[in-house]
Amino acid sequence: MLFEVNRKLLSRSERVKAVDFHPTEPWLLTGLYNGTVNIYNHETGAIIKTFEIAEVPVRCVKFIARKNWFVAGSDDFHLRVFNYNTHEKVTAFEAHPDYIRCLTVHPTASIVLTGSDDMTIKAWDWEKGWRNIQIYEGHTHYIMNLAFNPKDTNTFASACLDRTVKMWSIGAPTANFTMDCHEKGVNYVEFYPGTDKPYLVTTGDDKTVKVWDYLSKSCVQTMEGHTNNVSFAVFHPNMPVIVSGSEDGTIKMWNSGTYRIENTLSYSLERAWCIALHKGANEFAVGFDEGVVVVKLGRDDPTFSMDPSGKLIFTRAHSVLSTSLQSISSPSSLSDGSLIPLSPKEIGSTEVFPTSLTHSPNGRFVTVVGDGEYIIYTALAWRNKAFGNGVxxxxxxxxxxxxxxETRMKMKVFKSFKERTGVGMKGVGGWSMDAIHTGTLLGARGSGVVMFWDWESGEIVRRIDVDAKDIIWSGSGTLVAIVTEESFFVLRFDRAAYDEVVEEGGEITDEGVEDAFEVVAEVNEVVKTAKWVGDCFIYTTGTKRLCYLLGGESYTISPLDTTLYLLGYMPAHNRVYLVDKDVKLFSYPLSLTVVEYQTAVLRDDMDAAAELLPSIPQDQLNKVARFLEAREHKELALQITTDPDHKFDLSLSLSDLDTALSLLRSLPASDTSLESKWSSLGDQALAVFRFDLARESFTRANDLQALMLLLLAMGDREGLGELVRRAEGEGLNNLAFVGRWEGGDVGGAVDLLVRTGRGAEGALLARTYAPSHVPKALEAWKADLKSRPKIAASVANPAENPEVFEEGWEEALAKEEALLSEGGNGSGNALGSLAGGGVGVLVDAE
Known part of the structure; x- marks a missing residue:
């Protein structure tokens, strides 16, 4: 069995006696022999939290994630519970009169089981104040391990140094049955996680690992290979292996089908004591005498393939399952991103552990690659059609x-399931290839190189120097995406340019034909999975978005809540389908008609686009209009869009003010953006000298400042007077003052100052420009100065004390009143020579 084994974390520490993964956070919990509990970030390797639990060994720890707790058992007989977020100790109590060797947490109930050197197992309920709800007796030596049965969580198994494994029910104090499992003490027991086998695995001090059928109570297999006591063994939940660890310092991986050793790992950390599986990934953690290691097996990506008709085939370990997306009822009623229930059925199995699954283009065959071999099956009956060596x-x-x-340096081509002779791919054997790819041309990628060959002649079509991780051809065979770690390129294959060189007998070098490809687009986005739909490239990104590319421009279909893998597109459903790592199905809408319309626009085939337009769903018209706007087809976008905001913006950008006016008049008064729209329309109307429209717009927008400037420019005194009254009614006194002043109503300006408690300014203004209003302004000023009576009394009224002013006051006042009576605005000039003297008196008085 061939799969990658990568060490993600190695951290040296005191002896690690217990490990556990957090189900949602990237955290690894470790219990140490020195009494400390650490929490690692297993992605970065850093210790993020440390708890000093006891002065004696901590032999068992588990997360209780639903409560933000972890629970620890130690050699001082105490069970302790901590909140790992706040570091608060939730509880601590003596659970047994001897060492606590092991514990486990019920997957759904509020129950923790503990096993001890006192030869008992106890159940504790945290919802009942950590009360002991049951004691289980029957073992005659130390309890080493406990495990709940995933098929029936009301039962659990215990491993004991009395050489037995017992099966218990939560509510009964005595065991349901006992199995004599090993010649020496049993250190570990764990259930098979699948539903198809009633198996459990045990390990013992007799240096063996055993698999049992607990229904028949018979031993299925004994696995020998370790050279010392075996501390643990578990079935991997996602891969067909059993992982075991021993005091001999090694970790062994056994094929769970053949029970042969597939791999042995040694990290020179002395004895291995404990293991934890990360169910969200193909990872496990092992605790040793000198530290902890996290190991990743293979890849997390699911193995699946879908043919053009919507038949989905996927694998779980060696089992092959199938379902059809055609069976989805009412796809139009599916909500975006919701889980779609599937009813897959098992159609067979595969002899190799699959690392890839690929339908033939016509959907009749499926190829499974794994363990250095390939097998071609018929898709319908799942019969073996051909097989051989291949990576x-x-x-x-x-x-x-x-x-x-077959190998990195050796490739074979087959036709009608027989090896083709006489025609080979030129240049094969001269460089190392990582993978080959299906498509119009045979593609291969290696370190820093992508090569394309013609399927028939074997000639090199083009060599491209790029470090790629995938090559994806469109169904039309004219476009190809080359995906790198940080970005992707879309190239167009020009078959005519290549054929022309071939027909003319031109020399084809190791670089191929330069004009065979042209770059269409380069997009700096990380592509996780991708498919072509016509000329539309649909892909998921590293930032969890579902997007598609058309004409060099990327558009987002939807953000994704989790990591999803692109399965394919169903034109009849107008939906894109994706799966998660457990092959659970999700979908998002994408109208093929919209894609075809956008493609026609990008090709400047507007006649074809016009034919497609009536068939575009109504709920997609706004999306199409945005696309047209981006392509500078604003007039067409204005005709198509049904979004009032977008229509208004387009009409302004096209200076179609009548359309904008009609739209605004039709909008309800409750629209909160109405005033800003009217203001924008007014600005645009001013720009094209449509003053009447600008006046209406500013009035409806309540933009009195802009309206006043417009009225002044137009010389509309009547309109200005109305604006002033409106401003005063709304308390916009500054605007009202400027309006009166600019309109020549000096007396009104003085009155406004007096009414608003600005008597001093009113008096000065009246003294200079409107003498008849001076008494009223001075009275208001004096009233404002009530707290300073001496200053108020010293303010001189020229009407009452003309002798303190220059001669000519009465004549100037009479002249001013005469001008006002004639309908003038008052000259102010008649009082110009008096202003200085008057102000001087006021200042002296102050």
């Missing part, structure tokens, strides 16, 4: 030709 596989478009990469 990568690629179909030709005719589904009758395929290539197999």
């Amino acid at each position: 990568s596989f690629a179909w030709a478009p005719d589904s009758n030709t395929y290539a197999v990469l």
Whole structure:
């Protein structure tokens, strides 16, 4: 069995006796022999939290994530519970009269089981104040491990140094049955996580690992290979392996089908004591005498493939399951991103552990690659059609030709399931290939190189120097995406340019034909998975978004809540389908008509676009209008859009003010953006000298400042007077004052100052420009100065004390009143020579 084994974390520490993964956070909990509990970030390797639990060994720890707790058992007989967020100790109590060796947490109930050197197991209920709700007796030595049965969580198993494993029910104090499992003490017991086998695995001090059928109470297999006591063994939940660890310092991986050793790992950390599985990934953690290690097996990506008709085939370990998306009822009623229930059925199995699954282009065959082999099955009956050695596989478009990469330096091409002789791919063997790819041309990628060959002649079409991780051809065979770690490129294949060189007998070098490809787009986005729908490239990104690319521009279909893998597109449903790592199905809408319309626009085929327009769903018209606007087809976008805001913005950008006016008049008064829209329309109307429209717009927008400037420019005294009254009614006194002043109503300006408690300014203004209003202004000024009576008394009224002013006061006043009676605004000039003297008196008085 071939799969990658990568060490993600190695951290040296005191002896690690217990480990556990957090189900949602990237955290690893470790219990140490020195009494400390650490929480690591297993992505970065950093210790993020430390708890000093006891002065004696902590032998068992578990997360209780639903309560933000962890629970720890130690050699001082105490069970302790901490809130890992606040560091608060939730509780601590003596649970047994001897060492606490092991504990486990019920997957749903509020129950914790503990096992001890006192030879008993106890159940504690935290919802009942950590009361002991049951004691289980029957073992005659130390209890080493406890495990709940995933198929029936009301039962659990215990491993004991009395060489037995017992099966218990939560509510009964005595065991349901006992199995004599090993010649020496049993250190570990764990259930098989699947539903198809009633198995459990045990380990013992007799240096063996055993698999049991607990219904028949019979031993299925004994696995020998460790050279010392075996501390643990578990079934991996996602891969067909059993992982065991021993006091011999090694970790062994056994094939759970053949029970042969597949791999042995040693990290030179002395004895291995404990293990934890990360159910959200293919990872496990092991605690040793000298630290902890996190190991990743293979890849997290699910193995699946879907043919053009919507038939989905996927694998779980060696089992092959199938379902059809055609069975989805009412796809139009599906909500975006919701889980779609599937009813897959098992159609067979595969002899190899699959790392890739690929339908032939016509959907009749499925190729499974894994363990250095490939097997071609018939898709309908799942019968073996062909097989051989291979690490990568690629179909030709005719589904009758395929290539197999046997080793990194050796490739074979088959036609009608027989090896093709006489025609080989030029240049193969001269460089190391990582994988080959299905498509119009046979593609291969290696370190820093992508190579394309013609399927028939074997000639090099083009060599491209790029470090790629995937090559994806469109169904039309003219576009290809080359995906790198940080970005992707879309190239257009020009078959005519290549054929022209071939027909003219031109020399084709190791670089191929330069004009065979042209770059269409380069997008700086991380692509996780991708598919072509016509000329539309649909992909998921590293930032959890579902997008598509058309004409070099990327559009987001929807953000994703979790990591999803693109399955394919169903034109009949107008939906994109995706799966998660457990092959649970999700979907998002994407109208193929919209994609075809956008493609026609990008090709400047507006006649074809016009034919497609009536068939575009109504709920997609606004999206199409935005696309047209981006392509500078604003007039067409204005005709299509049904979004009032977008229509208004488009009409302004096109200076179609009548459309904008009609739209605004039709909007309800409750629209909160109405005033800003009217203001924008007024600005645009001013720009094209449509003053009447600007006046209406500013009036409706309640933009009195802009309206006043417009009225002044137009010389509309009547309108200005109305604006002043409106401003005063709304308390906009500054605006009202400026309006009266600019309109020549000096007396009104003085009265406004007096009414608003600005008597001093009113008196000065009246003294200079409106003498008849001086008495009223001075009275208001004096009233404002009530708290300073001496200053108030010293303010001189020229009407009452003309002798303190220059001669000519009465004549100037009479002249001013005469001008006002004639309908003038008052000259102010008649009082000009008096202003200085008057102000001087006022200042002296102050």
